[in-house]
Amino acid sequence: MTSATDVLNAAKAKGLMIATAESCTGGMVFAGLTDIAGSSAVMERGFVTYTNDAKREMLGVSEATLDAVGAVSEEVAKEMAEGALKHSKANIAVSITGIAGPGGSEHKPEGRVCFGITRKTETVTETVEFNAIGRENVREAARNHAFKLLIDAISTF
Incomplete structure (x- = not known):
């Protein structure tokens, strides 16, 4: 499993700054990375955008896309x-939006989390079905997956 320390060390080695945009994890990725001393060398900023209004206002997510x-x-x-x-002012950003639970629907079940990872030249997205493993477990799994996405993207930077 990729750790926050792995992410920070890789970003430091390449001189990269990281931003996060989180919804269902409520800032857990940013918090996990900034729990480590020295993280200010690579952590630029984090956006917690739990509502659609926050996604539009803080990140410029299109209302048409949300609708x-x-x-x-x-x-x-x-x-x-x-x-x-x-x-x-980051070089790389990761995003998370999903249904941590409890609840969900037939079309968007509990445990479905969508991720984005971007650099100035490329954005990759994916959906992971963590299933109905409980809110805390979905959020933790999503945080850990974001760490993996970051380390993979940093390694190809």
């Missing part, structure tokens, strides 16, 4: 990551 596909979608994860990069 068409909803907040839990790869399209919104893409716009969140790109918005975090645009509204920061």
